[in-house]
Amino acid sequence: MADIDINTDSWRTHAGDTAGIGKTVEQGGSAYMAALDGNVFGVFTPLILPAYTAVSQIFAQRNTEFGQRVQKGAELLKNAANDFDRNEQTLQERFNSIGQQIGEH
Numbered sequence: 001m002a003d004i005d006i007n008t009d010s011w012r013t014h015a016g017d018t019a020g021i022g023k024t025v026e027q028g029g030s031a032y033m034a035a036l037d038g039n040v041f042g043v044f045t046p047l048i049l050p051a052y053t054a055v056s057q058i059f060a061q062r063n064t065e066f067g068q069r070v071q072k073g074a075e076l077l078k079n080a081a082n083d084f085d086r087n088e089q090t091l092q093e094r095f096n097s098i099g100q101q102i103g104e105h
Helices: 008-034 042-104
Strands: none
Touching: 008 042
């Protein structure tokens, strides 16, 4: 039977990268509004800006939610790596204990 080598450090690395992406997405939801000035659409500003603002608020909310979900996924991946390592360590200790008990008899 072949051993399966699972590198949980790569899981943690990917989780860190993913968390950073999630933060960027979350922040991006509101950053675009900061660039608008009061007369962004010229003479059409009174007509377009209210609709644009309404759609922009929905966009910002969804970006924030999505960014938070991506960060949560990264946290879950990191937790999975930690759980895997803990379980593997516990099983190794149990096997070592059984091996010592068998060796004593």
